[in-house]
Amino acid sequence: MTKLILNRRRFLGTASITGAALASPAYLRRAMAQSGGEVNIWTYNDFVPEAFREQFESETGIKVNVRLVDDQGKQFNLLAAEQPNPTVDIMTVAGHRFLQFIQSDLLAPLDTDRLSNWSNINPTFSESDWSTINGNKWGVPILSGMEVLSYNTEVVSEEEAMTWDTLFSQEYANQTAYIIQDMFSIIMLKMGYDGNMVEYMDDPEKAAAIVEEAKNFLIEKKPLVRKYYDSGAEFQQMMVNQDIVLGHSWNGPAAALINDGFPLGMTIPREGSYGFVYTFNIANNAPNSENAYTFLDALLASPEIGAAMTKASGFISTYKGASEYLTDLERKSTVFPDEQLANLQFFRAEANEMKYSLVDPAVEAVKAA
Structure with missing residues (x-):
């Protein structure tokens, strides 16, 4: 697959969105039951909206540590070198790279039952053939190209x-x-x-x-x-x-x-x-797996968060209803009708x-x- 050429900053201009629009307070009150700690994430620039990150930390007491990555191969090599005791909890893997990570026992199967907001993902992205390997889900679809x-x-x-x-x-x-x-x-x-x-x-x-x-x-x-x-x-x-x-x-x-x-x-x-899908995946032997699931469920809590990720990254949101929080121009450049998405493999x-x-x-x- 030819590398996607994309200047994310230029793509949609502003990446800002208010913290109040990024998450459901009712959901985050449930998350308050967490006892703090941290969650370590390896991901691309702008894949974790800053306003969401700040509110999540404030409401849950869980500190979000983001390490930016720019290459799937480098991430694979780093994660392989750290096993069986990785420092990362969540990393960003493209769906067509799953097999390499899975065969090397670097990812933990995803327990979607622990994600109450899993149904907020458009099934075009969450239920397609690429998303299930060896009978398991392996990642939370967040953005697509x-x-x-x-x-x-x-x-x-x-x-x-x-x-x-x-x-x-x-x-x-x-x-x-x-x-x-x-x-x-x-x-x-x-x-x-x-x-x-x-x-x-x-x-x-x-x-x-x-x-x-x-x-x-x-x-x-x-x-x-x-x-x-x-x-x-x-x-x-x-x-x-x-x-x-x-x-x-x-x-x-x-x-x-x-x-x-x-x-x-x-x-x-x-x-x-x-197309391809970027996913958030939980590392095998993740040191903070409970916090990882809390973070992922919060990230899926509302379409505003999906819209914020699209605004910041320039990729297409996998969330149902995210287009409602985009401008007309942003929708024109990042949203496809459901009947067209049905043609996508x-x-x-x-x-x-x-x-x-x-x-x-x-x-x-x-x-x-």
């Missing part, structure tokens, strides 16, 4: 943007762009296959045939594309310069343009797309070794064609 079809709303209609076919149409020849490696998963899904290739782990010949079919499709459509790009900044520049009017992109760079006032829209087309890692051993050379073949 996804691949979308982005379009200049002054040129392309929303109806046209509801299908990936428009990206490959003669009407917009040489006015489109996409990240070619990421498009392989989309094309396989569009053709009715499992773009994660998990279904074909025991049938490598079928997997190879599917990648070959996707490769041939992209070669056939190559004359229509203006550019295979690599970074979100490239996509943004091509849109602003009107070199393209339609493109596959990650939602982050697209949303940044929307918030800058550019006439851009984005959809999850009816054929489907792929999530990246899984089980078949990655096989998948990319086939996709990587296919990508080079398309480029060379």
Whole structure:
């Protein structure tokens, strides 16, 4: 998966939200039964809203210690080095990285019965196939990013943007762009296959045939594309310069343009797309597991908290009702209708070794064609 390019501070501007809007006082009174102590969290910048953190500490007596991380691999290595006695209670793991952490016994299975506010999460994020491994839940979905079809709303209609076919149409020849490696998963899904290739782990010949079919499709459509790009900044520049009017992109760079006032829209087309979810996970042998569950339940207590996380981070909230606490512009750049979210699938890692051993050379073949 290509790295998401996103300037979180620029994305939505202000990250502020009042402490009074961040949590239900009734819930926090229940949390007052806690006896204080601390909870240690490794996460990305702005994933714990500061106003929520301050109110949580005030109402529960639990001190929240946040250590910022910027790389999943570094976090894995640090956590592995600390086992069996980690210093962290909660860390942030992307759903498609679960397997690596689980197989190394670094995460504790999540007991959702201890989270009275679990139902506040949109089931698109909490109940999808990626979220259950070996019969257990492993993380609390908090924020999401996804691949979308982005379009200049002054040129392309929303109806046209509801299908990936428009990206490959003669009407917009040489006015489109996409990240070619990421498009392989989309094309396989569009053709009715499992773009994660998990279904074909025991049938490598079928997997190879599917990648070959996707490769041939992209070669056939190559004359229509203006550019295979690599970074979100490239996509943004091509849109602003009107070199393209339609493109596959990650939602982050697209949303940044929307918030800058550019006439851009984005959809999850009816054929489907792929996304990833950031989750809060409890470390195996966490030193403060009770406080960790108290923190997570408080974080899920109200949609205002989800909205605050979106405002601060720029990613899409997993909370039901979070959009009600966003401005019109923020909703336009971070909210999708439920019927579009139903088209979303999530990246899984089980078949990655096989998948990319086939996709990587296919990508080079398309480029060379």
